[in-house]
Amino acid sequence: MSLVVRQPGLLSLLQDRGRFGQHGIGLTTGGPLDTEAFALCQRLLGNAPDSTLIETSFGGLELEARVATFVCVTGASMPLTINGRTQALWTVHRIEPGDRISLGYAEAGCRSYLGVADGFDIPPQFGSTATVLREKLGGLRGEKLAPGDVLPCAATSGRPLLQLPPAWRPHYQNQVTLRVIPGYQQAHFSRLEQRRFFSHRFTVSDACDRMGYRLEGPAIRCDIEGILSEGICHGAIQIPADGQPIVLLNDRQTIGGYPKIGAVLSLDTAALAQLQPGGSVYFAAISPHDAHNALHLAQARLSCVPMPERPHEYQ
Template identity: 50%
Template sequence: MKALMPHFIVERPGVLSLIQDAGRFGQTHLGLTQGGPADRFSFNWCHNLLGNAHTCSAIEVVIGGLKLISQSHTIGCVTGAETPVTVNGKATPMWHTFEINIGDVIEFGFATQGLRSYFSVCGGFDIAPEFGSCSTVVREKIGGLSGDALKQGDQLPVFVDTDNPLPQSEINAIAPEFIPRFESSITLRVVLGYQHDWFSDLDIRRFFSSRYEISSQFDRMGYRLQGTKITANKTQMLSEGITLGAIQIPADGQPIILLNDRQTIGGYPKIGSVLSLDLDKLSQCKQGDYVHFEAISIEQAHNILHIDQHQQSLIQIVKKAYK
């Protein structure tokens, strides 16, 4: 039997802290975007280490500064951007489960490498879904506790299994060699779209041979880049659905890579789409970081995804007893 009760109080919300689950799907006909974790690898491994389903919710902590007070005895985990995390002032390793007691204070410093970290507990946070998901999309005022980022005084309930209140008897941690490193210069693999012939061969070569800088205009909706100008030979088109990772080329010729909170339709030409796996890396980048593009075929994209699934199955989990 499971009982619902508040477990964490937000003492300080940090720069931007959002409740996210796997995402909101099948609602684009209503104009609702998918939301969900910007870095799926880190989000999924937070839940893997806790023994949760990937549909469970977590807090996406952008940059840092979050401070929580626990109201239960449970197990927690933090993954993602390299961020100082303390429990009652004592440093706690990331990618590593840890015991949380009633009254414990969990505090996030500011990310030193990467941008987004993920925190959850066994069973996840019990947030009422809206249109099939509790993922927060601030622009749409949907998801989370009130369609907005966490605020001071918010209470975050979780499910507690009263028959097994502490479901893990030992620490789970990813072996250090499998923990991702977040770089300031990354390569994004791109599948060209059907509108690629709206661009000259010269512009396509420029696109794939240039280095682009991430501008100050980046968020969960998309990343606007700065660099070599790319021009489509068509400027007028009907609005159409936009996929995750689509690369729009607006009138100024500066690419925009669209992410989880993107609009559902748009009318800019699209040169192609970034491989979904590479969006995890992009979401950990910040202003001033650099992006290169590499063209791949659809067949190569499928093969890369299959190889990644196999590689993730080889990730080693280290177990040891709690002190």
């Protein structure tokens, strides 16, 4: 009882919410880059929040079902077809053995999440199934999906075919404004450099992956070139010697020695991770108090998202 990978696309990884509490032994977090799309996929399917699904970047994934179950795809606008017929994203679909599920290439955004009812049955490593390629850990063999990979999942029946109303779906654009909580090293950046950082446009370079997004724009100077290596939080904005910011993401190293001007609010790193190379980035400073308020409001909004059933299609 499984789904079999026929074409893995450019980069498809098994992910759960991430590997927490392991930084002390040098293991990073992993997990979904777009936590909102990940969480909504789990809710639509009625899964536990930490179930394992597939994160696919840029598209091209093709699976064959060997089990009767339900699937849902959220995130970037990647055309979804089942047996060659176009199907809606953000919607639960029933599949039968022999069905072919295909994702085209992203038209807006770049990360999608394909889940099955009750999640994929993958043994955890260090408390998580999250795949981190740099550490060769999680998923299947610690690697990206490959043709012929078998993804075990249970046969399921009796699920409602829910859908997320269009008004509640994220709209992925080619420009984002990232809210930044300044850090204690901000004092090493002059007022002029801070103003340059918060008032100019940066673009996403080709050097962007799950470890971090390197940006291109006006060089930001710091009065120190390096610091003693210290722990690095999700969203930290490192400023290396060339002055080009790097926003660190899920697969970041656990320690580093570049000065940091602040950290991007975790809500906004999801929007950043949906940008393709060439996308535009602006930064805006916020206080820790405002950051906490934004997180609580986002959690409240997520709990109120309506998920109606498609009429006459309960299986």
